[in-house]
Amino acid sequence: MSQKPEDIFKNVISHSKEYGFIFQSSEIYDGLSAVYDYGQLGAELKKNIRDYWWKAMVQMHENIVGIDAAIFMHPTTWKASGHVDAFNDPLIDNKDSKKRYRADVLIEEHVAKLEDKINKEVEKAAKKFENFDAALFKSTNGRVKEYQEKIDAINARFKTALNENNLQEVKQIIVDLEIVCPISGSRNWTDVRQFNLMFSTSIGSVSDESNTIYLRPETAQGIFVNYLNVQKTGRMKLPFGIAQTGKAFRNEIVARQFIFRMREFEQMEMQFFVKPGTEMQWYEHWKQTRLKWHLSLNLGAQKYRFHDHLKLAHYANAACDIEFEFPFGFKELEGIHSRTDFDLKQHEQFSGKKLQYFDSELNQSYVPYVVETSVGLDRLFLAVLSSALKEEQLENDTRTVLQLPAAIAPYKAAIFPLIKKDGLPELAEKIMQNLKFDFNVAYDEKDTVGKRYRRQDAIGTPFCITVDHQSLEDQTVTIRYRDSMQQERMPIANLSVFLAENVGIKTLLQTL
Numbered sequence: 001m002s003q004k005p006e007d008i009f010k011n012v013i014s015h016s017k018e019y020g021f022i023f024q025s026s027e028i029y030d031g032l033s034a035v036y037d038y039g040q041l042g043a044e045l046k047k048n049i050r051d052y053w054w055k056a057m058v059q060m061h062e063n064i065v066g067i068d069a070a071i072f073m074h075p076t077t078w079k080a081s082g083h084v085d086a087f088n089d090p091l092i093d094n095k096d097s098k099k100r101y102r103a104d105v106l107i108e109e110h111v112a113k114l115e116d117k118i119n120k121e122v123e124k125a126a127k128k129f130e131n132f133d134a135a136l137f138k139s140t141n142g143r144v145k146e147y148q149e150k151i152d153a154i155n156a157r158f159k160t161a162l163n164e165n166n167l168q169e170v171k172q173i174i175v176d177l178e179i180v181c182p183i184s185g186s187r188n189w190t191d192v193r194q195f196n197l198m199f200s201t202s203i204g205s206v207s208d209e210s211n212t213i214y215l216r217p218e219t220a221q222g223i224f225v226n227y228l229n230v231q232k233t234g235r236m237k238l239p240f241g242i243a244q245t246g247k248a249f250r251n252e253i254v255a256r257q258f259i260f261r262m263r264e265f266e267q268m269e270m271q272f273f274v275k276p277g278t279e280m281q282w283y284e285h286w287k288q289t290r291l292k293w294h295l296s297l298n299l300g301a302q303k304y305r306f307h308d309h310l311k312l313a314h315y316a317n318a319a320c321d322i323e324f325e326f327p328f329g330f331k332e333l334e335g336i337h338s339r340t341d342f343d344l345k346q347h348e349q350f351s352g353k354k355l356q357y358f359d360s361e362l363n364q365s366y367v368p369y370v371v372e373t374s375v376g377l378d379r380l381f382l383a384v385l386s387s388a389l390k391e392e393q394l395e396n397d398t399r400t401v402l403q404l405p406a407a408i409a410p411y412k413a414a415i416f417p418l419i420k421k422d423g424l425p426e427l428a429e430k431i432m433q434n435l436k437f438d439f440n441v442a443y444d445e446k447d448t449v450g451k452r453y454r455r456q457d458a459i460g461t462p463f464c465i466t467v468d469h470q471s472l473e474d475q476t477v478t479i480r481y482r483d484s485m486q487q488e489r490m491p492i493a494n495l496s497v498f499l500a501e502n503v504g505i506k507t508l509l510q511t512l
């Protein structure tokens, strides 16, 4: 059944809550805006995604190691990194609705609408003509060319405004494009102002300014300040990477869209230290390697695209996003940035300590360049969940099925005794006890087997194992596949190997 994107998104949110994947934080107190808790199944799924990332990035690369730095860092870290002075979003308020927006997002959404128009023209023409050449059509069709010229003009103007930090011009673009507030429908905008996204708190008992510290807005700085510790103690040779996963905090102005944009979220980052001059080659390498990692989850190759940054951050000489087609359109999932030697040099300057690498081949020391890969775990979770959730029309029925990649599903298998007597629960229990050393498995004996299948389908369990009377006689069980709903009989003795081959993380790692 095909559903409208907004319905898919609503379903994802209600499904997450109904089955214990995601709850709103402090829900009994009416929740806290843009903060969420992961429930019993969400915590498993999130952990499995994180483990897959860690294994792919750290365990599979001999030259990448992982660390776990603290959330609190010396406040000078954030002066050096530029976050105190420049970690801002341009915000604008609508005077009628009193709603606040990110000015850049308003403009980007306007551009996305024009892009949609182009795509619709292309789709229409593709249906009409055989041997359709999309590139040729785009370069010759008058209407498409007109849209594209508009997009290019807006992007160029916006880029200049951002580079010159010209907030008046950013507002003027919004005015000229006649962008209206989606709530009030009016164009009654305030000026654009910069808003710092870092949360601050104080450390210790004395509350004076020198005790102000920040909740880290990115995990990357924990890696930079440990560069030398890791390089020396790990005897790392360039090129090498340091990875870490952990919480980051941003006081987002517009925190909507469920777990897409949160105020407390988790990042999975890797900083790859390279010889200066080789960074572009490594930037290309990591773009392709990370895309391949995403594709291995099998959510659909057409759902990914690269998007080059219009305005490079103060630290970057090249940057792009891997965008994913969420139910609300293509949005950033992961950032890949060539950060030059900016961070290490800044930390050298602010700390007075040398953060260099002795290159024995050249017999000289230098500050390495860095290529960063940075993905949001919560956004990945949303990408996986929104692509996996399906309403399927069966012959006489419908079913909700969560077609998660088996290796990251919360439960790998569920074990059912056909009925609650005749020794079947005991045998089912024994099978579960055996499998649980290696796999997270569920046990269910309530309701009909059909209903139990539906419950497991809805939470993405790839296999259901049913113990029946024949099992007592010949030590075989039926195993039912979530996606095809096919069943087959299998000796109990084969279950462990079968599951390892079908749900082990190795099934994903081998495709990389």
Ligand code: ATP
Residues within 6 Å of the ligand: 218, 250, 252, 259, 260, 261, 262, 263, 265, 266, 267, 332, 333, 334, 335, 374, 375, 376, 377, 378, 379
């Ligand atoms: P955006 O443009 O969407 O605000 P960003 O460019 O500021 O994101 P980065 O600083 O590059 O994001 O952070 C790297 C990754 O961290 C992003 O690709 C995203 O997956 C994740 N991320 C950033 N901010 C949030 C947030 N508020 N909630 C959830 N994930 C986030």
